Amino acid sequence: MKKRETARTLDLSTEARIKQAARAVFYRKGFAATRTRDIAEEAGINLALLNYYFRSKGKLFEIIMLETLSDFLANIRGVINDESTSLECKIEQIAAGYIDLIRREPEIPFFLLSEIRSNAGVFFERIPIGKIVKSSVFIRQYREAAANGKIAEPNPLHFIMNFIGMILFPFIASPVLKEIGSLDAEAFDRLMEERKKRIPLWINSLMKPT
């Protein structure tokens, strides 16, 4: 059906190459700023093929967006509803899991936040992230720990802002941080690797009652 004869580096079906290219360009520039011609060039294909395989720029974007969001949430859904692990364990798993995921695709956090921002209503209708988080085992465990005096901050939202912020913010602000720290891509990546282990420690000391 699709050609798959050679063993070249980019030996993908045309459809897959377009999707891969679209993902890269959309991640980098966002929906509004990318032109279909950018995607075609990145994919090394003819512009008309984009519309042949995916009806329109918007349809292609929607596919990329939903796949990305789905991957992003898949990473967390299992962890936060595991009855057999402690809060501390979940924190370690989430930090490590997300940092590993994002190190492979560092543009994802900014991309997702950017596009959710410009279309919030639509996304929260499709993906009820509020329900997912609020009804999670994680939040229940957090509230229990706070009620038992094991955690100082009773509001889980402050916790989420601090914890998820520690994970995502460096990637979101990476151009500025690289400039401030004179970091190349590898040095930045090493810092993120360090944070995998340190964020749980920081979070732990930050949550302790004084």
Place this chain on the structure above:
Amino acid sequence: MKKRETARTLDLSTEARIKQAARAVFYRKGFAATRTRDIAEEAGINLALLNYYFRSKGKLFEIIMLETLSDFLANIRGVINDESTSLECKIEQIAAGYIDLIRREPEIPFFLLSEIRSNAGVFFERIPIGKIVKSSVFIRQYREAAANGKIAEPNPLHFIMNFIGMILFPFIASPVLKEIGSLDAEAFDRLMEERKKRIPLWINSLMKPT
């Protein structure tokens, strides 16, 4: 020179009204997604006047961007180079100063990061933010405190990521956080007000050697 006869709410010169409208629209949608027609409509002026006062969309954007960045940095430059204040004091001042500033214009952090991202080279040429931070009294005090064993984390970059992330991340991710917490604008704003006092405390406990 400019008309200023009435006392209406929006009694500004045409030029000022365009700038004000442009700021609002650019903040909300970013450069690529805003159309000059959006700005004209928001300002309640004729489209042609935009080009009459500011040669082009790009020129207008550049003015807004530089003003915004300048305000944003002005807020910090004095504080971080004050020889007479302690590290702890600076942390309190920065947290309070930025949260107050951003509560008035909550879209600024995302706007700045978004546009810096798509044009990093140009901005860091004009505003040497790396030099400003690295040569600051703040960083010198931080290194001294770390050398004296008063702070556990020796790398100021980790500190900056955690501290600035705690301040900015909630605003950057506000649509998601509002959804998760079922917060309206006022409830969100109250949370940010709370963080003004709590972030310095959190940062303090997080930095302490164990």
Place this chain on the structure above:
DNA sequence: GTCTATAACGTGATAGAC
């Protein structure tokens, strides 16, 4: 200074040959 009309251009999408 402000307006209307329109030029000049870029972009998304399609028709139709191969």
Place this chain on the structure above:
DNA sequence: GTCTATCACGTTATAGAC
């Protein structure tokens, strides 16, 4: 399935009347 050529449209920017 893939290409070239082109349409249709929206957007930025300007010309020129008032």
